[in-house]
Amino acid sequence: MSDSYALEMRQITKRFPGTLANDRVDFTAREGEIHALLGENGAGKSTLMNVLTGLYHPDEGEIYINGRRFRFNSPGDAIAAGVGMVHQHFMLVPNQTVAENVILGLRDVPFRLNGRRIEENVQAISEQYGLPIDPRAKIWQLSVGEQQRVEIIKVLYRGAQILILDEPTAVLTPQETQGFFATLDEMRRQGKTIIFIxxxxxxxxxxxxxxxVLRHGANVATVDAAGMTKPELASLMVGRPVLFHIDKPECKPGEPRLLLDGISALDNKGLTALNRLSLTVRSGEIVGVAGVAGNGQRELAEVICGLRATTGGVIDIGQNNVADAPPIVVINAGVAYVPEDRGAVGTAPNLSVAENMALKAYRKPPIGSGLFMDRRLMREQAAELIKRFDISTPGPLTPVRKLSGGNLQKVILAREISSNPRVIIAAYPTRGLDIGATENVRNILVDERSNGTAILLISEDLDEIFALSDRIAVLYEGEVAGVVPGEQADRDAVGLMMAGETPEAETAPAVTTPHTEAAPS
Ligand SMILES: Nc1ncnc2c1ncn2[C@@H]1O[C@H](COP(=O)(O)OP(=O)(O)OP(=O)(O)O)[C@@H](O)[C@H]1O
Ligand SMILES: [Mg+2]
Structure with missing residues (x-):
């Protein structure tokens, strides 16, 4: 056995009914190393790491830490051996504070360790690793990026030497990602081993x-990052060369389908999140919302979908003002919503893929009529969607909690898009999807738009915004700082507006303020 590795996993095999999730995987990581784990949705990345953290028991294989063999029967065993994981779906208690969450589940919190001491310890870790957080804030008040910091602090608090981060940057803005990488660097400098999915x-x-790189559960390559290229990695993952391509026919906008006029709303902390925001999305166009996260994106999506109260303004979706109407009214008016938080808002974990897909349709014919649901039809439609969205699942009747993160995301997209909506609010629709699935979803959104659906696309990925949008609205401090046509949008000008600056006239000829935006006819 080798003792030059901080971690060595040998010939790990993990089967689920109908799925070989890990197929004799060898995996090693060194002290002071950042080791990335790549692979398509469902390739087995999370499973391998869940084996490492004692959440799953491998069917075969061995785990060595610093040359010593371990058999983990629970996450507690792994933590005791210095292995900690930040999961793809956070596991925090919303009503409790940061500090309370950090000590939650600890086996031996000294009986007298008082709240203040814990807060101080949390503060110390937060400073040491550059993870700014208020230990007394309640989880529900925090942004997704801040919640992630709590999860990382939780793992560090337990003294982890090997940290596993499952798609940590999927939920971060580019700016947050920079800060997060500085934290990773610091951990590396301090000799931690980091596994980064x-x-x-x-x-x-x-x-x-x-x-x-994992493919279909097997390790297809372990390489030095230096000298690798993006296309090389992509083809290792997929097993063939990947083209990054979107076919986007000309935009032929029709009638306005979503009109926001002077909308204001507060965030979870009671501060102004939307400030008299006005925006129009017409049939047959994709309006991209660009902006640094935390400038009102989340609240914007929520007020439209009836999930957040407004403090002023009007929302028109083809019928009277629906501001503050309950979500069911908005749904019935033909609005589909791909939410930011898939776990809590998006799906019912114990229901099957087919049931989750029918969550919106079950009240309506043909699936629902009166008290009865046509289960066979539901299954058939699910099977079709599984095919169209290339969802990897043993079948339509599998509970969605057994799906990989990316495939869960596809279930939500499939449900929302198949509801034949007039308007789609898509918040970060390709977050967590692999390169192939991302391409597929982008093409589906463009198809929907070309068929006349009005799409509001919220994304922190500027490449995505530029690739898909017919118009780009830049959000800054809860206001639309400007709207530019997607075609000739100037990246620098958009970047400046995102930072709250006004681009000079000659660098951004196409900028209009929301008030001068051509009245849709
Ligand atoms: N608890 C479970 N029960 C049954 N099958 C499971 C379970 N967890 C994972 N699987 C299956 O194992 C395979 C690997 O899933 P895993 O979550 O490891 O993928 P992943 O590489 O993390 O994908 P993603 O990028 O989408 O998160 C998938 O086919 C998944 O459906
Ligand atoms: Mg995963």
């Missing part, structure tokens, strides 16, 4: 020391 190849190439 990501679908973002540029990031992986910039931060990782080594890279392991």
């Amino acid at each position: 990501s679908h973002k190849l540029d990031e992986v190439l910039s931060i990782a020391d080594r890279i392991t």
Whole structure:
């Protein structure tokens, strides 16, 4: 056995009914190394890491830490051996504070360790690793990026030497990602071993020391990051060369389908999140919302969908003002919503893929009529969607909690898009999807738009915004700082507006303020 590795996993095999999730995987990581783990949705990345953290028991294989063999029967065993994981779906208690969450589940919190001491300890870790957080804030008040910091602090608090981060940057803005990478660097400097799962190849190439690629559960390569290229990684993952391509026919906008007029709303902390925001989305167009996260994106999506109260303004979706109407009214008016938080808002974990797909349709014919549901039809439609969205699942009757993160995301997209909506609010629709699935979803959104659906696309990925949008609205401090046509949009000008600056006239000829935006006819 080798003792030069901080971690060595040998010939790990993990089967689920109908699925070989890990197929004799060898995986090693060194002290002071950032090791990226790549692979398509469902390739087995999370499963391998869940084996490492004692959540799953491998059917075969061995785990060595610093040369010593371990058999984990629970996450507690792994933590005791210095292995900690930040999961793809956070596991925090919303009503409790940051500090309370950090000590939650700890086996031996000294009986007298008082709240204040814990807060101080949390504060110390937060400063040491550059993870700014208020230990007394309640989880529900925090942004997704802040919640992630709590999860990382939780793992560090337990003294982890090996940290596993499952798609940590999927939920971060580019700015937050920079801060997060500084934290990773600091951990590396302090000799921690970091296993980093990501679908973002540029990031992986910039931060990782080594890279392991899984395909269909097997390790197809472990390489040094230096000298690798994006296309090389992509073809290792997919097993063939990947083209990054979107076919986007000309935009032929029709009648306005979503009109926001002077909308204001508060965020969870009671501060102004939307400030008299006005925006129009017409049939047959994609309006991209660009902006640094935290400038009102989340609240914008929520007020439209009836999930957040407004403090002023009007929302028109083809009928009277629906501001503050309950979600069911908005749904019935033909609005589909792909939410930011898939776990809590998006799906019912114990229901099957087919049931989750029918969650919106069950009240309506043909699936629902009166008290009865046509289960056979539901299954058939699910099977079709599974095919169209290339969802990897043993079948339509599998509970969605057994799906990989990316495939869960596809279930939500399939449900929302198949509801034949007039308007789609898509918040970060390709987050967590692998490169192939991302391409597929983008093409589906463009198809929907070309068929006349009005699409509001919220994304922090500027490449995505530029690739898909017919018009781009830049959000800054809850206001639309400007709207530019997607075609000739000037990236620098958009970047400046995102930072709250006004681009000079000659660099951004196409900028209009929301008030001068051509009245849709
Ligand atoms: N608890 C479970 N029960 C049954 N099958 C499971 C379970 N967890 C994972 N699987 C299956 O194992 C395979 C690997 O899933 P895993 O979550 O490891 O993929 P992943 O590489 O993390 O994908 P993603 O990028 O989408 O997160 C998938 O086919 C998935 O459906
Ligand atoms: Mg995963």
